[in-house]
Amino acid sequence: MQEIKSIQGLGSFLAQTYGSQPQETCRLIAVNSQLQILEISTVALGTVNQVQIHPRDIFRRLVSLNAYGFIIAHNHPSGQLKASRADWQAIYQLALCSSIMQIVFLDFIIINRSHFCSHCTLKRWPKITLETLLGLWTTMAKL
Template sequence: MKKRSGKPDNEQQGAFGDKDLFPLPSGEADERSFFALNEAGPVTVKSAEKDKQAHYHGHRERLRNRFREGGDAALADYELLELLLFRLIPRRDTKPVAKALLDRFKTLGGVLGAPAPLLQEVDGIGEAVALDLKLVAALSRRMLKSEITGKQVLGSWSSVIDYCHSAMAHEPREQFRILFLDKRNTLIADEVQGLGTVDHTPVYPREVVRRALELSATAIILVHNHPSGDPTPSRADIDMTHTIISTAKPLGITVHDHIIIGKDGHVSFKGLRLI
């Protein structure tokens, strides 16, 4: 019988030992191999990863400095989004992710207004990051709403439009919203009264008026969105508005306006002289 040495067969044959075959230590276990080969010979994955991280960390610091010194005007839309994603995706180059989001949803408003499941279809956006982006969107809407709450709405019309656009422009289904006002035209309630399909929302004039009476509102502003992006009113929109006006007027409730929100703009029934 051939005498065996004290070393395992695989080491006698020049094969890798255990330390080469097993994953890297804790914290680096996601690396797929202990060696990565390039033209200059073997380079550890750990070193390559450090070089990569050094590259995008330097870029991150430069971008932060530009924002610190010049504000948002110093950055393109994708760079602002990238700056936000730094916090949400700490161990990845976020420039490609930011550009992919804008390619998919076209604008910053489109990104923040997109439903979470659609955000997650973009490479690099997981459930947690999608939720964080929706949180930013919610904070933005809450900030805009605070600009009109407790104020005379008719004197803050641009703020009303900004809030409604933020809340509804990128919704995938039609929403019918009502702003309820008191006798001083101060906002006392903002409620979504109906959710519909991509091109229709059922509206019941009696329910609109009933809710106004419950809130002691003396005036209302009707708002709904067109997911198609085109805010042009339909014949059904016009007829429904006139029905609500005729139902509310005998009860002392004024319909100040009906606003239709699209992705790229809005129309006012009063502005079009439809009411």
């Protein structure tokens, strides 16, 4: 896949290509401003039921690629497409970091063997505002 033409096409490609992995894996899809894929890379490898996703690993690669934006693809070997508490924490952390770094966080897609769940498409997306960032900044300044 060279260019993202639709979430449906990307989700189907990801499910077919990576959905049957026996352990949880986090993949980074880095794109340019024309939504052409610069790279698909594995940024975290976990166990059968969890994977640690660290923003530093994501953004280190994005900056080195001079990426405009990114999508995270994460498989659930259990077949469940529902985001876990750890998934929501990762989504929120990545949304905050992407606002600060000004690298567009386009989607967080959970995949299994044959299906996918796009959190952006389902409108399950954190709203990051200037107030959110300022609140984070002022809270840290008090520490």
